[in-house]
Amino acid sequence: MIPDLLEIPALRAAYAAGLTPEALINALYDRIDTYPDKAVFISLVPREEALAAARSVDLSLPLAGVPYVVKDNIDVAGMPTTAACPDFAYTAARDATVVAKLRATGAILLGKTNLDQFATGLNGTRSPYGAPRSVFNADYISGGSSSGSAVAVAAGLAAFSLGTDTAGSGRVPAACNNIVGLKPSIGRISAAGVVPACKSLDCVAIFANSAADAMDVLRMAEGYDEADAYSRVPREVALPVAPKLGVLAVKDRDFAGDEQAAKLYAEAIAQAGALGWAMVEIDYAPLRDIATLLYGGAFVAERLAAVRAFYASHAESFDPTVRHIIGGAEKFSAADAFADIYKVQAxxxxxLAELGKCDALLLPTAPAIFTVAEMLEQPVKHNSTLGLYTNFVNLLDLAAIALPAGFRENGLPFGVTFIGPAFSDATLAGYASTLHAALGAGAGVNQAQPTATYSAPAPEEVTVVVAGAHLSGMVLNHELVHLGARLVSSTTTAPDYKLYALATTPPKPGLAQTPGFAGSGIAVEVWALSPENFGRFVAALPAPMGIGRVTLADGSVHPGFLCEAYALEGATDITGFGGWRAYRASLS
Structure with a gap:
């Protein structure tokens, strides 16, 4: 039996129970043939070819028999790549790197999907192949530019899909169709074999029914590729399991008049808080100003650079709005481009100061959703609105994942997005999986609840024992807090430690192990922080402080503050006070 929701673990279980990949693929082609929105696909893999792949697939492969589709600006060997421009079309000689990787995992490609022409737009209406519609209401946009890719997953025509994301194209369509959209860190998935929009910012995006599925695909698709000048070796930046989330201040919550969206965003924040996560309001102004520059200035020249030769000879082949945007880049000079680069840097x-207040952002994916008629009436204005909370992300080299967050009273979906540092993809997916389940919006048009979950990996941490001014509430504790350290425990050292008030100005504590001494132990705290921030903390320590190994009352050994021996000369033994806090209290 075909699962109600095309999740990867559910498909694996169905195959183990007797479903064959051939039967699934055949059923999905029947669905595609009868699906009313004929604008979703630009081209299909012939049914018999896909069935042959299904019959011969090795079921031991990690994505064996999992059906997927790709946006038609991604090359598939032997198939046309159109970028939604018929006159631009060419037959690809080889697979894009990401397609080749997925083919090797046993995933089965069904076809190539519609998009805003040359991936220029966030709405899904700028294609001569038609405008795919939201799976919830055919009067409304599907979001773009990865329009067909999102609809295919939300409609149950594929288990996952590939899109691209430059300004939000892997996130806005997810919000319009109640699915997950993962925009990986730039260069994590190779863009070799992808028609560029803005080459320095482009990412291959993943649409799926759950964060777990999106990460499953990411693990198969990622990897350094020398064929892509912007490719990077994947690494992991772990964020706290219980994060501090940056949210929009009330004054910055612009929903273009969509009061239902505003309400759903507030409810998502409340639910995140109920999970035990902390919220902090940020000033969105600098992020909004960066977002504006992506389309409102010379950065648009990179879109012209991507298709300059074709545009010079085929300007009439472009969608009118796309032609207006790309052609508008001709008025900018190289000096203008550098001026805007300087603006972004400023x-x-x-x-980054605002981002430094939190571990990750929790923002609306898009402020509103428009009808196709509204979009065609004001294509530039409404497109800008859709990118209000997405356009800045790639310019700042951030990772993001969009997730379903409920429904308006008219039945249209709303979504939110977690945004974090480059290569924090896995932790963000963990947050998304947890909040997705808590909000209960399900996935896709059927709103079925995903069964697959993804847990954020625990961050790698280093502990440090502090005994003096870095204790909670004391004068230097802010140095630890600023580095994102968390308090693990308040305890004491082993009995053979003494504490001294050093002869410095002002006096500093000196902790020293004294073999043979039998005291009661010195009050200390154990803090944990990332290896990178531990290094920063240690590098800033002034003499005569140093880091050694401190044994605690429970016998565990941790890095901790110790004092160089020379500094103990002339120091006052304050061991009898039991700790630095008690000693300082005695002075007042």
Whole structure:
């Protein structure tokens, strides 16, 4: 039996129970043939070819028999790549790197999907192949530019799909169709064999029914590729399991008049808080200003650079709105481009200060959703609205994952997005999986609840024992807090430690192990922080402080503050106070 929701673990279980890949693929082609929105696909793999792949697939492969589709700006050997422009079309000689990787995992490609032409747009209406519609209401946009890719997953025509994301194209369509959209860190998935939009910012995105599925695909698709100049070796940046989330201040919550969206965003924040996560309001202004520059300035010239030769000879082949946007880049000079690069860099400092207040952002994916008629009436204005909370992400080299967050009273979906540092993809997916389940919006048009979950990996941490001014509430504790350290425990050292008030100005504590001494132990705290921040903390320590190994009352040994021996000369033994906090209290 075909699962109600095309999740990867559910398909594996169905195959183990007797479903054959051939039967699934045949059933999905029947669905595609009868699906009313004929604008979803630009081209299909012939049914018999896909069935042959299904019959011969090795079921021991990690994505064996999992059906997927790709946006038609991604090359598939032997199939046309159109980028939604018929005159641009060419037959690809080889698979894009990401397609080749997925083919090797046993995943079965069904076809190539529609998009905003040359991936220029966030709405899904800028294609001569038609405008795919939201799976919930055919009067409304599907979101773009990865329109067909999102609809195919939300409609149950594929288990996952590939899109691309430059300004939000892997996230806005997810919000319009109640699915997950993962925008990986730039370069994590190779873009070799992908028609560029803005080459320095483009990412291959993944649409799926759950964060777990999106990460399953990411693990198969990622990897350094020398054929892509922007490819990077994947690594992991772990964030706290219980994060501090940056959310929009009330004054910055712009939903273009969509009061239902505003309400759903507030409810998502409340649910995140109920999970035990902390919320902190950020000033969105610098991020908004960066977002504006992506389309409102010289950065658009990179879109012209991607298709310059074709545009020069085939300007009439472009969708009118796309032609207006790309052709508008001709008025900018190289000096203008550098001026905007400088603007982004200036804004970056303010933006990073806001990002520094939290571990990750929790933002609306899009402020509103428009009808196709509204979109065609004001294509530039409404497109800008759709990108209000997405356009800045790639300019700042951030990772993001969009997830379903409920429904408006008219039945249209709303979504939110977690945004974090480059290569924090896995942790963000863990947050998304947890909040997705808590919000209960399900996935796709059937709103079925995903059964697959993904847990954020625990961050790698280093512990440090502090005994003096870095204790909670004391004068230097802010240095640890600023580095994202968390308090693990308040305890004491083993009995053979003494504490001294050093002859410095002002006095500093000195912890020293004294073999043979039998005391009561010194009050200390154990803090944990990332290896990178531990290194920063240690590098800033002034003499005569140093880091050694401190044994605690329970026998465990941790890095901790110790004092160089020379500094103990002339120091006052304050061991009898039991700790630095008690000693300082005695002075007042």
């Amino acid at each position: 804004l970056r400092h303010a933006a």
